[in-house]
Amino acid sequence: MSQSAPNSPDISVVVPAYNEAGNVVPLAREIATALAGRDFEILFVDDCSTDTTRQELVDAKAELPMLRVIAHRHNAGQSRSVRTGIMHARGAVVCTVDGDGQNPPVDLPTVIDALTRADAPANLGLVGGDRSANRQDSAWKKFASRFGNGLRKAMLNDNCNDTGCGLKAFKRSAYLELPFFDHQHRFLPALMIREGYVCEFRPVTHRHRTIGTSKYTNFGRLFASLTDMMGVMWLNSRARNSRGSDEV
Numbered sequence: 001m002s003q004s005a006p007n008s009p010d011i012s013v014v015v016p017a018y019n020e021a022g023n024v025v026p027l028a029r030e031i032a033t034a035l036a037g038r039d040f041e042i043l044f045v046d047d048c049s050t051d052t053t054r055q056e057l058v059d060a061k062a063e064l065p066m067l068r069v070i071a072h073r074h075n076a077g078q079s080r081s082v083r084t085g086i087m088h089a090r091g092a093v094v095c096t097v098d099g100d101g102q103n104p105p106v107d108l109p110t111v112i113d114a115l116t117r118a119d120a121p122a123n124l125g126l127v128g129g130d131r132s133a134n135r136q137d138s139a140w141k142k143f144a145s146r147f148g149n150g151l152r153k154a155m156l157n158d159n160c161n162d163t164g165c166g167l168k169a170f171k172r173s174a175y176l177e178l179p180f181f182d183h184q185h186r187f188l189p190a191l192m193i194r195e196g197y198v199c200e201f202r203p204v205t206h207r208h209r210t211i212g213t214s215k216y217t218n219f220g221r222l223f224a225s226l227t228d229m230m231g232v233m234w235l236n237s238r239a240r241n242s243r244g245s246d247e248v
Contacts, residue, residue, distance in 0.1 A: 009066075010093060011040040011112060012172070014085030016078050017057075017099030018047040025060045027101045028067055034105040043068045044099070045085045048075040079184045086175055094175065096185070098166030103129065107204040111169035114202055125174035125197025126188060128160065129167035129204035155229050156236070158190040160201060167204055179235060183228045190232055196241045 013031050017024050024044060031042050046054045046069065057069045070088050072081065086094055093115060097103045107129060114120070114127040163186050170188070178184070178191045189199040 007090065009039045009041045009091045011035065011038060011095060012085075012089035012091035012093070013040060013042045013095045013097060013108070014082060014089060015042065015044045015097050015099050016047060016081030016085065017044055017049065017053055018075070018078075018081070019049045019051045019053060020099045020101075021049070021051040021053045021056060023101045024053055024099060025056050027097070027099065027105070028057070028060055028064055030105040031097065031108065032064055032066060034108045041066050041068060041090060043070055043085045043088055045070045045081040046072065047077065047081045048072045077182055079180075079182050079186075082185045083180055086172060089172060092172055093169060094172045095169045096166055102207055103165070103167040104205050104207055107167055108169075110202050110204060111167060114200060115169045115171070121198045123196060123198050124200065125192040125195075126168060126170035126199045128162070128189060128199065128201045129165040130162045130201045131165050131204060131206040132161050156187070156190040156232060158187075158193055158199070160189040160199065162201070163187065163189060165204065165206075181228070181231065183225070186225065187228065187232050190236070194236055194239050194241075196243060 013035070015024075015027065015031075028042055028044065042064070044057050044067070046057065048071075054069070054071055057067070061067050061069065068088070070084055072084065076084075082096055085096075093112060095108055095112060097105060097108070111127045111129055115124060166185075168188065170192070174192060174195065174197050175188075177195050178188070184191070192199050
C-alpha cells in the first residue's frame with residue numbers, strides 16, 4: 001500500500017461518516033488497496049457519531065499511515081462533512097466515497113483516470129459515477145431515485161443520471177469556486193456547470209449495505225431535493241461567468 005507524501009499527495013479521498021461502526025475500517029482498507037501505487041491520502045470525516053466510528057478510525061491509523069481522521073464537534077450533515085474533508089485535503093484531485101460502503105472503492109481509478117487523462121477537456125471539473133445499471137437497492141428506492149434524478153435533470157439540465165452516487169472525482173480548485181449550502185453534495189454537477197466546467201460520468205458498480213441503516217428516507221430526501229432544486233435554479237438564474245481572467 002502506498003503512503004501519501006507528507007505535504008501534497010496527488011489524490012485525496014474524502015469519506016463522510018456518521019454512525020458507521022463496522023463499515024469504516026474495512027472501507028479504508030479497500031480504498032488503500034484500490035489506490036495502491038498512487039500518491040494519495042484518505043480523509044474520513046466523522047460527523048459527531050454516537051457509536052464507535054471515531055475510535056475505530058483512530059485505531060486504524062497505526063495500520064493505515066495514509067489515513068487522516070477529521071472530527072466534527074457537532075453533527076452537521078453529509079454536505080458539511082464533505083466540505084470539511086475537502087478543506088483539509090492536500091491533493092489537487094479530490095474523490096468522494098460514501099461512508100456506508102455501498103460505493104466499491106475498486107471503481108475509484110475509473111473516475112480518477114477519466115478526470116486526469118491527457119486528452120481531457122481543459123475545463124473538465126468533475127467525473128461522477130453512475131450506478132444506474134448496477135444499483136443494489138429496493139425496487140421502491142430505485143423508483144424514487146429515478147423519479148428524483150429525472151426531475152432534477154429536467155429542471156437543472158445537468159446531464160446527470162445519478163447525482164446521488166457518492167463516488168466522484170473532481171478538481172479541488174473547481175470545488176472551492178462553488179457556493180455552499182446544506183445538501184450541496186447532490187448538486188455538484190449542476191454547480192460545476194454553472195461555473196463553466198464540464199462534467200462527465202462513468203458507469204460504476206454498487207453493492208448492498210451490510211452493516212447499519214440508511215440515514216435518509218425516500219420522502220425526506222425527495223422533499224429536501226425539491227426545495228434545494230428551486231434554490232439551485234435561482235442560483236443558475238443569477239449566474240454571470242467571465243470565462244476566466246488574465247493579469248495584464
